[in-house]
Amino acid sequence: MIQGSRIDQGYEEDYCIIVMGQSNADGRCTANRLANTDFNYKGISTGYPSARTTEDQYPYSPGDATQGLKIYFKTQFTSDDQSLDNGAWDDYTIGVNNAHFGAVSTYRIGPEFSMGVKLNDLTGKPIYIIKVGYSATALTNNITPFTPGNWNNTNRQIAIEYFVARAIRDYKAANPGRRLRLLAVNWWQGESDAQAGISTATYTAEFNQFKEYIRNNIYGYFLVPAGLDPIWNIVKLNFANDAAEALINTALTNIVAANTGFHLVDSTPFPQCNDLTVAERAPIALGTPNSVGGQDNEHSSYIAQLAVGELCAQNIINAGLV
Numbered sequence: 001m002i003q004g005s006r007i008d009q010g011y012e013e014d015y016c017i018i019v020m021g022q023s024n025a026d027g028r029c030t031a032n033r034l035a036n037t038d039f040n041y042k043g044i045s046t047g048y049p050s051a052r053t054t055e056d057q058y059p060y061s062p063g064d065a066t067q068g069l070k071i072y073f074k075t076q077f078t079s080d081d082q083s084l085d086n087g088a089w090d091d092y093t094i095g096v097n098n099a100h101f102g103a104v105s106t107y108r109i110g111p112e113f114s115m116g117v118k119l120n121d122l123t124g125k126p127i128y129i130i131k132v133g134y135s136a137t138a139l140t141n142n143i144t145p146f147t148p149g150n151w152n153n154t155n156r157q158i159a160i161e162y163f164v165a166r167a168i169r170d171y172k173a174a175n176p177g178r179r180l181r182l183l184a185v186n187w188w189q190g191e192s193d194a195q196a197g198i199s200t201a202t203y204t205a206e207f208n209q210f211k212e213y214i215r216n217n218i219y220g221y222f223l224v225p226a227g228l229d230p231i232w233n234i235v236k237l238n239f240a241n242d243a244a245e246a247l248i249n250t251a252l253t254n255i256v257a258a259n260t261g262f263h264l265v266d267s268t269p270f271p272q273c274n275d276l277t278v279a280e281r282a283p284i285a286l287g288t289p290n291s292v293g294g295q296d297n298e299h300s301s302y303i304a305q306l307a308v309g310e311l312c313a314q315n316i317i318n319a320g321l322v
Contacts, residue, residue, distance in 0.1 A: 013223055014171075015119065015322065016128040017178040017312075020159055022153075024239070026099050026133025027110030027197035029273055030294035032284055034060035034094075034109075036178040037302055039280050042118070045310035048270060048303060051279065058117055058306060062107060065091035068120035071129040071165035072114075073097035078134045079147045082158045087166050089174065092116065092129065100133055108294075109302065111186065111235070114309030119183070123322050128180055130167050132159040138192040140206045152206055153191065153213075158203045158215045168221045181221035183316050185214065188235035188267075188308075190248040197244060203251040207289070231261045231319050233312040238267045239298050263315040270304035273297055 019025055024091055034040045040060065067077055069092035074082070078100055095107035108243035109133045116127040134155060136146040149155055162276065171180055193203055211232075224230065232254050235247050256264040271277075273296040280303060286296040300308070314320060 001108045010221040011179040011223060012177060013181045014128055014175070014178055015123065015125055016114065016130065016182050016222065017119075017184050017186065017316075018159075018164070018182065018218075019110060019117060019129065019131040019133060019186045019188075020155075021133055021187055021235075022137045022192060022319050024191070024235070024267075024300050025110055025186070025188035026135065026200050027062060027108040027113075027132070027305060028135075028295065028299035029108060030284060030290060030292060030296070030304055030306050031060075031094050031107035031109040031113075032062070032292050033276075033281065033296075033302045034058060034279070036282050038282075040306070042114075042121075042266050043310070044303060045307040045314070048307060057094055057113060059189055060094070064092065066113070066117065068125075069113075069116040069127050069129060071097055071131060072163060072170070074163065076100060082148050082162050083168060087163070087170070089128070089167070089170055098131070100131075107292075109305050110189065111305055111309035111312055112265075114306040115186075115313045116309075118310055118313040119316065119322060122317065127170065128167075130163050132163050133188075136192050137189075138196060138198075139189055139210060140193055140196070140202060141190065143196045143198070146192070152210055156210055156213050160214070164218055168321070179223045180228040181228070182219065182224065184231050184233055184312065185218075186233040186235070190252065191239045191245070194237070194240060194242075194245040194248045198248070198256070200247045200251045200300050203248055203256055207251065207255055213285045228262055228321055229264060231315055231321070232259070233263050233265050233315055235265045235267055235308055235312075238270075238272065238300060238304070243245075261319070265308055265311045265315070267300055267304055270307045271301045272304070273299050276301055276303070
């Protein structure tokens with residue numbers, strides 16, 4: 001049951017997006033490649049594989065905040081005690097507070113970057129991001145978990161109790177008279193379930209449990225005006241590209257077809273890190289590691305992250321939520 005209403009409460013509103021999943025949701029691309037003037041551009045989701053001509057570029061200034069984006073940041077380390085009340089809303093800053101991978105010598109982005117920029121460009125309003133992305137974490141609870149756990153039943157609770165609840169508490173304290181309206185839940189996950197041989201039916205059943213938990217526990221924290229229910233963006237996998245992953249992609253496709261307000265976002269037309277052409281990878285040569293410490297492997301590249309984020313934002317726009 002969706003709870004909360006702007007209509008009777010009279011609050012001014014800001015916009016929020018939630019990103020959940022495993023490593024691609026968190027972002028494993030080398031974001032230093034945003035310095036590329038040919039393939040860092042707004043509109044790449046429809047323009048790729050063409051290079052940039054006159055399009056505006058996404059902002060890239062290492063160590064500087066991205067204007068218009070806020071992120072609730074708890075910790076960089078997935079092995080830390082996630083129950084610690086140590087989060088804060090910060091200006092979104094690549095390489096400082098936008099990923100949970102840990103101390104690394106490279107910059108990373110997930111889909112929230114271009115998603116937030118596109119929505120901020122359109123609305124002129126700050127976009128608040130709650131991101132819970134943990135590398136190698138599975139959905140299904142019968143898989144040996146990586147830290148901090150599987151999504152059923154550990155990480156879903158972490159997302160609600162230790163991120164969303166506290167993020168909303170702190171936002172309210174800093175913004176009396178305002179509330180966050182949830183625009184979308186974004187889910188990019190399933191690679192670990194594929195590697196464990198999880199079937200289409202099992203993943204679908206486990207996702208339905210996850211979905212119901214999120215729906216029953218998350219929406220009451222946000223403004224959800226009548227007719228403006230948040231959408232779900234479900235990202236199609238492009239990692240191993242094998243038969244096992246195809247089973248999970250079938251599950252994701254079926255989930256979207258069975259649920260109103262769910263949208264399948266196709267990451268497969270866009271390159272993995274190890275597939276970047278010479279022009280696309282500039283100014284950093286491919287490597288494992290590359291010259292700035294990134295791993296150019298099967299994870300989605302900066303081009304794919306920009307494109308997926310744009311597609312997620314466009315689904316919000318098409319749904320009339322902004």
